[in-house]
Amino acid sequence: xxxxxxxxxxxxxxxxxxxxxxxxxxxxxxxxxxxxxxxxxxxxxxxxxxxxxxxxxxxxxxxxxxxxxxxxxxxxxxxxxxxxxxxxxxxxxxxxxxxxxxxxxxxxxxxxxxxxxxxxxxxxxxxxxxxxxxxxxxxx
Amino acid sequence: xxxxxxxxxxxxxxxxxxxxxxxxxxxxxxxxxxxxxxxxxxxxxxxxxxxxxxxxxxxxxxxxxxxxxxxxxxxxxxxxxxxxxxxxxxxxxxxxxxxxxxxxxxxxxxxxxxxxxxxxxxxxxxxxxxxxxxxxxxxxxxxxxxxxxxxxxxxxxxxxxxxxxxxxxxxxxxxxxxxxxxxxxxxxxxxxxxxxxxxxxxxxxxxxxxxxxxxxxxxxxxxxxxxxxxxxxxxxxxxxxxxxxxxxxxxxxxxxxxxx
Numbered sequence: 260x261x262x263x264x265x266x267x268x269x270x271x272x273x274x275x276x277x278x279x280x281x282x283x284x285x286x287x288x289x290x291x292x293x294x295x296x297x298x299x300x301x302x303x304x305x306x307x308x309x310x311x312x313x314x315x316x317x318x319x320x321x322x323x324x325x326x327x328x329x330x331x332x333x334x335x336x337x338x339x340x341x342x343x344x345x346x347x348x349x350x351x352x353x354x355x356x357x358x359x360x361x362x363x364x365x366x367x368x369x370x371x372x373x374x375x376x377x378x379x380x381x382x383x384x385x386x387x388x389x390x391x392x393x394x395x396x397x398x399x
Numbered sequence: 400x401x402x403x404x405x406x407x408x409x410x411x412x413x414x415x416x417x418x419x420x421x422x423x424x425x426x427x428x429x430x431x432x433x434x435x436x437x438x439x440x441x442x443x444x445x446x447x448x449x450x451x452x453x454x455x456x457x458x459x460x461x462x463x464x465x466x467x468x469x470x471x472x473x474x475x476x477x478x479x480x481x482x483x484x485x486x487x488x489x490x491x492x493x494x495x496x497x498x499x500x501x502x503x504x505x506x507x508x509x510x511x512x513x514x515x516x517x518x519x520x521x522x523x524x525x526x527x528x529x530x531x532x533x534x535x536x537x538x539x540x541x542x543x544x545x546x547x548x549x550x551x552x553x554x555x556x557x558x559x560x561x562x563x564x565x566x567x568x569x570x571x572x573x574x575x576x577x578x579x580x581x582x583x584x585x586x587x588x589x590x591x592x593x594x595x596x597x598x599x600x601x602x603x604x605x606x607x608x609x610x611x612x613x614x615x616x617x618x619x620x621x622x623x624x625x626x627x628x629x630x631x632x633x634x635x636x637x638x639x640x641x642x643x644x645x646x647x648x649x650x651x652x653x654x655x656x657x658x659x
Binding site: 372373374375376377378 | 550554
């Protein structure tokens with residue numbers, strides 16, 4: 260279990276760095292991550308347990324930063340900054356954090372649950388009609 | 400609402416080819432005569448917007464404005480209103496949105512979102528309070544209270560056509576994406592006249608589709624760093640960008656759907 264947590268911690272710290280380093284560059288201490296999600300009781304030994312994990316709140320010189328990651332099949336499927344240094348205008352310049360690309364497995368699972376798609380202009384009527392029929396099947 | 404489709408009911412859908420794309424409507428309501436009439440009104444509104452604002456139709460008001468046959472002061476009030484919106488869009492986007500980029504008015508980049516927002520509102524005011532309007536990839540949803548009223552909008556992945564980058568969830572918001580995938584690099588920086596190439600796609604969420612659409616276009620021009628700093632100044636709006644190198648960045652308040 261210890262090794263799994265270290266793996267998660269390293270990843271979360273990496274995300275914190277991305278968050279905090281743009282455009283400033285404070286030193287971000289490593290983040291200790293405690294499992295808080297449904298995966299916290301998992302016993303798999305093959306890597307990080309699937310679930311949602313919230314990192315500790317870390318004080319940077321711009322304010323507290325806290326990140327929550329969702330893991331599935333050993334990959335980060337989502338990372339959200341639940342606390343950011345947003346107390347004053349200057350600190351809010353830390354705008355936009357890097358988002359890991361979702362895995363194709365997650366997308367396949369999620370696409371069955373979506374109602375519609377936002378994307379660059381669809382010029383093909385056939386494309387959107389096909390999409391609609393697929394959505395109708397998913398919802399039917 | 401008494402006419403809402405029951406739990407597990409299949410949504411009522413309509414797809415309308417208009418404005419050079421397809422506008423699709425999804426209503427979680429039963430098709431009552433009142434709502435059928437409202438849908439017909441919403442569709443008519445889109446075709447009317449096409450007739451008035453298309454620069455591709457020689458007799459449209461915008462075409463006549465562009466040829467100088469119609470003065471701005473003589474244009475119908477609604478056309479003047481749209482041109483004022485274009486001016487507001489220019490100032491709100493630091494010049495990244497410019498309907499006068501070629502020296503003549505072309506509100507094309509604003510009209511689709513503006514018209515789709517109005518079409519959605521026609522349905523809403525007729526009692527269709529749980530509706531999604533998707534205007535060629537630019538989305539406006541309005542959901543009923545409660546968990547069933549949440550709409551999940553997938554965001555197309557610009558690097559992997561046919562796949563999703565992320566999913567956003569909302570009950571009453573707009574999701575607009577601008578990008579280079581389907582039509583090639585068609586966004587030009589009005590300040591330099593050069594094609595904007597820093598981003599593959601930009602998605603903006605927020606209260607109104609008109610502005611989400613304008614801001615998504617502007618974000619493509621501004622690029623990731625400037626756009627993410629700028630979007631903070633626009634309350635209620637959040638940004639997701641995908642750069643040419645594949646890096647995705649999101650506003651801290653971007654409404655990602657809970658994974659499930």
